[in-house]
Amino acid sequence: MSSEPIERRVSYIGDRLKGSQCPICGKEYFRGKNYCGKCGRKSFGKMKDIDFFYDQGNLEVSTLVSQPTNRFVKMGSYIYGIVAFHNGKTRVPGRLTDILIEDCKIDLSCFDGKNVVPRFRRRYSVGESDIIPTISLAFTLADGYYPHQKYEIKKPMREYETPGIVGYGVYTSKFRIKEGNMERSVPFIDEDAVTAAVEAGRMALIHSGVDRSLIGKVYVGSESNPYAVNPIASKVAQVLKLGKEEKMDGVQSVDAIDTEFACKAATSMFKDASSLVYYPKTNTAYAMAIGADNAQAAPRNELGGELDHFVGFGGSAFIFGMQDVIAEIEGWYSCTSDTPDFWRRDLQPYPRHGGRFTGEPAYFKHVLKACRTLMEQLNLQVEDVDYFVPHQPNIGFPVKVARQLGFKEEQYELGLKVAKFGNVYSGSSPIGLAAVLDVAKPDERVVLVSYGSGAGSDAYSFITTSQIVEKRQRQKFTVRHQIENENLEYVNYTTYRRLKHGL
Amino acid sequence: MKLQNPAIIGVGRTKFGEHYERDPESLIEEAGLQALDSTGITRKDLDACYLSDYFLQVTNKIGLEEGFFSELLELHVPMEKTRSFSSAFLNACHGVQSGKYDIVLVGGMEKMTDRWDKIRDDLMLLEDPWSYYAGCTPEANHELLLKGYIKKYGISGEQLDKLYLALAKISVKNHQNATKNPLAQYNRAITVDNVLKARNKSCKPLGLFDFAPISDGASALILASPEAAKRCSDTPVYVLGSSSATDYITFPSREDRTGFIANTSAMHAALQQAKVDISDIQIAEFYDQSTLLEMISLEDLGFSKRGKAWLDIYKSCEESCGFYEIEGRKLFVNLNGGLKADGNPLGATGGAQIFEVFKQLRGEADSRQVEVNGEPPKLGCVSELEGFGTKAYIHILGRNQG
Numbered sequence: 001m002s003s004e005p006i007e008r009r010v011s012y013i014g015d016r017l018k019g020s021q022c023p024i025c026g027k028e029y030f031r032g033k034n035y036c037g038k039c040g041r042k043s044f045g046k047m048k049d050i051d052f053f054y055d056q057g058n059l060e061v062s063t064l065v066s067q068p069t070n071r072f073v074k075m076g077s078y079i080y081g082i083v084a085f086h087n088g089k090t091r092v093p094g095r096l097t098d099i100l101i102e103d104c105k106i107d108l109s110c111f112d113g114k115n116v117v118p119r120f121r122r123r124y125s126v127g128e129s130d131i132i133p134t135i136s137l138a139f140t141l142a143d144g145y146y147p148h149q150k151y152e153i154k155k156p157m158r159e160y161e162t163p164g165i166v167g168y169g170v171y172t173s174k175f176r177i178k179e180g181n182m183e184r185s186v187p188f189i190d191e192d193a194v195t196a197a198v199e200a201g202r203m204a205l206i207h208s209g210v211d212r213s214l215i216g217k218v219y220v221g222s223e224s225n226p227y228a229v230n231p232i233a234s235k236v237a238q239v240l241k242l243g244k245e246e247k248m249d250g251v252q253s254v255d256a257i258d259t260e261f262a263c264k265a266a267t268s269m270f271k272d273a274s275s276l277v278y279y280p281k282t283n284t285a286y287a288m289a290i291g292a293d294n295a296q297a298a299p300r301n302e303l304g305g306e307l308d309h310f311v312g313f314g315g316s317a318f319i320f321g322m323q324d325v326i327a328e329i330e331g332w333y334s335c336t337s338d339t340p341d342f343w344r345r346d347l348q349p350y351p352r353h354g355g356r357f358t359g360e361p362a363y364f365k366h367v368l369k370a371c372r373t374l375m376e377q378l379n380l381q382v383e384d385v386d387y388f389v390p391h392q393p394n395i396g397f398p399v400k401v402a403r404q405l406g407f408k409e410e411q412y413e414l415g416l417k418v419a420k421f422g423n424v425y426s427g428s429s430p431i432g433l434a435a436v437l438d439v440a441k442p443d444e445r446v447v448l449v450s451y452g453s454g455a456g457s458d459a460y461s462f463i464t465t466s467q468i469v470e471k472r473q474r475q476k477f478t479v480r481h482q483i484e485n486e487n488l489e490y491v492n493y494t495t496y497r498r499l500k501h502g503l
Numbered sequence: 504m505k506l507q508n509p510a511i512i513g514v515g516r517t518k519f520g521e522h523y524e525r526d527p528e529s530l531i532e533e534a535g536l537q538a539l540d541s542t543g544i545t546r547k548d549l550d551a552c553y554l555s556d557y558f559l560q561v562t563n564k565i566g567l568e569e570g571f572f573s574e575l576l577e578l579h580v581p582m583e584k585t586r587s588f589s590s591a592f593l594n595a596c597h598g599v600q601s602g603k604y605d606i607v608l609v610g611g612m613e614k615m616t617d618r619w620d621k622i623r624d625d626l627m628l629l630e631d632p633w634s635y636y637a638g639c640t641p642e643a644n645h646e647l648l649l650k651g652y653i654k655k656y657g658i659s660g661e662q663l664d665k666l667y668l669a670l671a672k673i674s675v676k677n678h679q680n681a682t683k684n685p686l687a688q689y690n691r692a693i694t695v696d697n698v699l700k701a702r703n704k705s706c707k708p709l710g711l712f713d714f715a716p717i718s719d720g721a722s723a724l725i726l727a728s729p730e731a732a733k734r735c736s737d738t739p740v741y742v743l744g745s746s747s748a749t750d751y752i753t754f755p756s757r758e759d760r761t762g763f764i765a766n767t768s769a770m771h772a773a774l775q776q777a778k779v780d781i782s783d784i785q786i787a788e789f790y791d792q793s794t795l796l797e798m799i800s801l802e803d804l805g806f807s808k809r810g811k812a813w814l815d816i817y818k819s820c821e822e823s824c825g826f827y828e829i830e831g832r833k834l835f836v837n838l839n840g841g842l843k844a845d846g847n848p849l850g851a852t853g854g855a856q857i858f859e860v861f862k863q864l865r866g867e868a869d870s871r872q873v874e875v876n877g878e879p880p881k882l883g884c885v886s887e888l889e890g891f892g893t894k895a896y897i898h899i900l901g902r903n904q905g
Contacts, residue, residue: 030756061654061760063646065638069624082639082647082755091741091755104706112650123636123856137637214609256531354700 001131010116012250014024014135016240017046017052017118019090028089051248053118053136053239056148057083059146062096062111066104071124074503075189079099079111096147097121097138098174100145100489112240115142120198120239125503132226133211134235145174145487148477151202154209156323158468163274164325165318165463166286167208167471170434171199172314172421172482175489177496179309182395184422186312186496189503192386193224194232198239200315200427204288207475210317214283215242215319217255217276219263221291221426228346231258236290248399262342263391264452266291266316266426286321291426298350298395299497307353310394312422313500315369327437327446327466330461333374335366342453353453357399362455367391367401370457371449378461384404385407385461386444389415389432393423414439415446420483435463435479442466459481508905509599510739511731512725513542514858518718519821519846521616522689527556527563528571530721531612535576536852538608538723542735549605552582553591556612557849561625562618566865572678587611588722588853589747589887589896591830595726612721613848622717629890644754644891646792652761652799656810666813667668667708671698672820673794674712674843679825683838683870686719686855688846693752698794713794715842722854724861729904740861743882744777744899748769752893763892766803770886773897777905782803782832784899785880786863786873788856790888791841800886802828804897824872826861835873835880837862857898858884864902 011017013031021028022032022036022043028050036043062081072078079096096111097119116139123133142148172185175195187196197220205212220232233256237243259265266289273287292315297307337463341362344351354362367390375381389408392398395418402412415432424431429450436446446462491499515537517530533556539546554572554644559565561856569582585591588611591616598604615622626641627634634644649884653659658666675695693712703711716777750770753756757764774781781804789804791797803810819827826835838843842852862868873880885898 010636012630014633061647061650064642065640065643066705066707067623067640067642069627069635069639069640070622074555078638080640080643082760093637093639093753093755106706112654124638133636133638214578222810306765351591 001436002126004131007131011130011443012135012238015100016241017136019050019052020047021050023048026089028086029227030090030092031269034412036392043214043394052085052220055085056142056149056446057085057094057113057116057118057139059096059111059116059139059442060084060091062108064104064106065110071126074125077104081111083116083204086428089261092137094137094139096140097190098140100491100495108384111361115148116140117142117146117148119146120195122192122195122503134194139503145485146439149206150474152208152209153211156296158324160322160325160328162328163278163320165320165437166210166321166323166325167204168316168318168434168437169200169203169207169475169477170314170316170431170479170482171196171203172269172402174487175491175499178490182422185312185314185424186491186499187502189499191294191313191486192226193222193227193292193294194235195233196221196313196315197236197290200256200290200292200317200375201236201240201288201449202320203477207376207471210286210319212240212242213244214285215254215288216282217273218242219257219259219266219273219289221259221269222293222297223260223262223265223291223344223425225258229361231256231369232292233258242288261456262453263393263428263455264450266430267448267450267458267460268334270318270320272460274329277321285323286319288317290315290317290321291430293425293427294500295425295429296344296350303357304350304352307351310423312424314421314424314427317425318430318436323466325465325472327462327464329462330445331374331378332460333370333377334458335370335373337366339455341455358453363391363393363397363451364401364404364452364454366457367449367451368404370459371405371447374447374461381462384445387415387436387440387446388412389429389436389446389448391429392416392418392432393491395419417479431479437464437468438472438478438480440464440468442468507729508639508743509596509726510729510741511658511861511900512727512732512736512739513538514724514861515541515677516722516855516858517688517720518686519718519855522719523557524673526613527559527612527721528564528575530614531572531610531723532575534723535608537608537723542725543726544606544735546576546578548606549578549580549608551580551598551607553595553607553609554582554588555588555591556584556613556823557586558613558615558625558849561623562614571632571697586850587887587889588850589647590889590897592853592857592898593747593896595711596742598725599728601781606725606727608723608725610723611851611856613850614719615848616719617862619689619717629893634753634755642709642714643891644884645795647754648760648799649708649795650689651704655761668695669813669817669820670794670798673694673797673816675699675793676820677791677837677841677843679742680871681844682844684839687840687844688716688843689840705819709793715792715847718846718848720846720848720851720855720856722851724854724857736786738865740864740900740902742905743779743901743905744773744897746772746776747894747896748772749891749894750758752890753776754891755864762799762803763888763895764884765895766888767805768896769897772805777899778781779882779899783882784834784876784884786835786838786860786883788839788859788885790886792847794843795835797841801847802885833875836870838871838873841881853885853896856885856887858898860900864867864900887903
């Protein structure tokens with residue numbers, strides 16, 4: 001049984017690695033402290049709040065844990081050690097994550113002295129009805145898959161007349177399963193839709209350089225929230241410190257909401273986020289829309305198990321605003337019909353689908369309608385579009401729909417990433433959009449068409465601005481980085497199921 | 504004001520190990536009766552009782568130990584419960600020294616195997632919660648300390664092999680000592696090869712034979728004022744110095760992570776109190792939760808120079824493993840087998856350590872008895888820790904009143 005007050009206190013400090021610093025002597029502490037042990041009464045009430053979440057640590061000493069305590073058993077063997085921040089001003093205990101250790105065969109000497117990055121993860125296993133514990137005392141090597149990146153707030157340079165994307169981020173894990181011509185992203189055992197949403201949001205903040213306290217609303221679209229009731233968005237807001245925070249009560253001035261509409265839960269909110277930042281009376285400078293999923297699928301030998309060939313893991317986050325826009329929104333169109341081609345009933349772990357009927361009457365009908373209507377409204381010809389990014393549940397559907405719309409391979413291949421990450425459900429078409437934005441030149445038009453079972457599609461047209469090029473330098477963790485990184489680790493089917501099932 | 508040194512007049516303990524069929528009450532009853540019987544006094548002579556256990560609340564759902572003990576003895580005297588035996592003992596010393604009590608019983612018990620499946624999790628209650636949240640285990644900090652030590656002193660290559668061998672020999676020595684201790688949990692000998700193989704099996708620097716086991720057991724003693732001691736016993740053992748010190752619960756936050764400051768402070772204070780020099784100490788019981796802690800204790804308590812304990816052990820064990828020879832002086836350590844082989848039923852462990860020194864000083868240790876200059880040792884010391892060096896207790900015991 002979990003203690004709700006303890007979970008609140010531990011996650012409030014541990015998710016963000018909150019600490020305090022003495023303004024007189026500079027001594028630092030992990031966790032809040034009202035006075036400095038060295039300066040005593042002089043420092044009372046003057047201690048400064050600091051976070052270690054965006055900092056790089058150093059793993060000073062480490063050891064292999066092969067017989068963990070009970071709640072850690074599902075993690076298998078792992079490396080545990082002491083991480084020093086700021087040249088040893090503070091030391092914290094830490095677990096290295098994202099390492100699969102088989103039969104404790106691992107060279108321990110290669111970890112000591114390495115720089116590490118704090119990662120937001122699940123803390124350990126708990127009962128199915130308990131609050132899910134999280135913590136950022138999990139670390140990965142800074143020279144590995146996930147680089148250390150500073151979050152630096154940049155002063156906005158330019159105001160735009162139309163709202164658009166100000167920054168974005170994509171997060172997929174370092175594990176992959178490769179079958180045939182498809183690679184799919186596999187979460188590590190301590191990852192889920194919540195951790196992916198936080199990571200994607202963190203990447204978007206790093207890329208945009210916007211002041212996180214100016215983000216007025218965060219939307220998280222997902223169909224794999226580990227909770228039936230309890231938002232992912234509140235966790236994202238807390239960990240990423242979105243909105244102004246009152247130190248007194250630990251409450252942030254931000255609106256946070258989860259949305260659900262199968263794979264279009266996030267794209268649907270792009271227009272809401274844009275409208276919000278455009279509406280003059282709201283004083284909302286920025287809004288963030290995240291799509292994150294640990295895409296669920298029944299095992300292959302069970303009903304609905306066909307999905308198990310396609311599902312991926314990851315998230316994407318887009319920050320919308322009116323300043324320093326990298327892609328303006330030219331227009332949008334959405335359509336909906338009551339077509340239940342894919343569904344998951346309450347209390348069921350895996351979704352079911354309508355087999356052949358997920359195609360023509362569902363995916364194709366809605367994607368074609370949304371795309372054609374938008375292009376008509378904007379008076380666009382196929383040649384006017386530089387990049388076309390459709391929802392990508394498999395390799396076949398998006399290619400077929402692109403061709404039916406008259407798009408050529410060079411228009412759609414760049415945004416087609418399902419063969420690298422699998423179907424990331426709510427993150428699927430947004431990751432395609434991110435892949436395009438990673439390389440697009442200024443003044444190019446991108447058409448995005450999502451699809452959510454149930455069913456509906458959102459179509460958007462974006463026009464890139466000149467600022468897309470300069471902002472690109474800020475992000476090392478690009479879509480390409482996540483596809484081509486040498487540290488990717490490939491797992492077999494059994495391991496994939498175990499990791500995906502999680503703690 | 505000069506406080507009078509209290510004296511131990513009788514000791515008792517159960518065998519340590521797995522007591523599947525027995526309740527904690529029956530264990531403490533056995534140890535307590537033994538201690539009383541050895542003095543000739545009865546329970547009605549007791550002015551107070553000091554009890555210790557760490558986990559009875561967790562393992563046996565016993566939350567008010569004093570009541571159980573009152574019922575057991577059918578006594579209504581003051582009783583207090585603390586965590587470690589040494590803590591109970593130190594408090595008992597204060598009670599006697601203050602003149603409030605003449606004769607008190609100190610007893611400790613633990614029933615760790617009653618919750619075999621979660622006792623390692625429970626042991627994490629002795630660490631800070633953040634280390635637990637980050638995946639720490641009862642063994643992990645020992646390995647981090649060892650790695651920090653090796654790094655600090657730049658030990659590598661052949662020297663490092665010797666250090667690891669020295670640690671293995673500590674375990675072999677303690678098991679050898681336990682073969683003569685019928686109450687020990689493991690009274691059988693092991694070889695260096697056993698230790699090394701266990702390390703290889705777990706792919707870790709410290710293996711199964713480097714760590715103390717999980718145990719059940721109880722221990723007890725009778726403490727008396729010097730006057731009462733003289734009435735009840737011809738050969739009391741005096742508590743010449745008894746001291747404790749503390750350190751941060753969070754190991755990563757400590758300034759020094761290659762030893763225990765608390766142990767050093769407690770030893771310093773106890774030596775001052777006892778007005779003896781460290782070189783006068785002939786036997787010692789260390790808190791060897793791991794072989795590493797026996798080695799580190801040699802340094803923390805001041806027997807070996809910093810960074811050199813492994814070498815002292817290595818050299819001492821080249822011929823025999825009976826004692827350490829440091830700068831020409833003999834030191835017998837963990838004659839009962841230490842926590843490693845005697846067992847470590849947390850709340851009772853300190854009692855077994857004092858039990859051993861008491862028996863050795865009185866020349867009553869049977870086949871374990873050691874002699875210095877042809878007679879039983881005169882001065883011994885006990886070092887007990889709570890947690891991973893978070894609290895340290897030192898007791899200096901002697902045959903002379905001081």
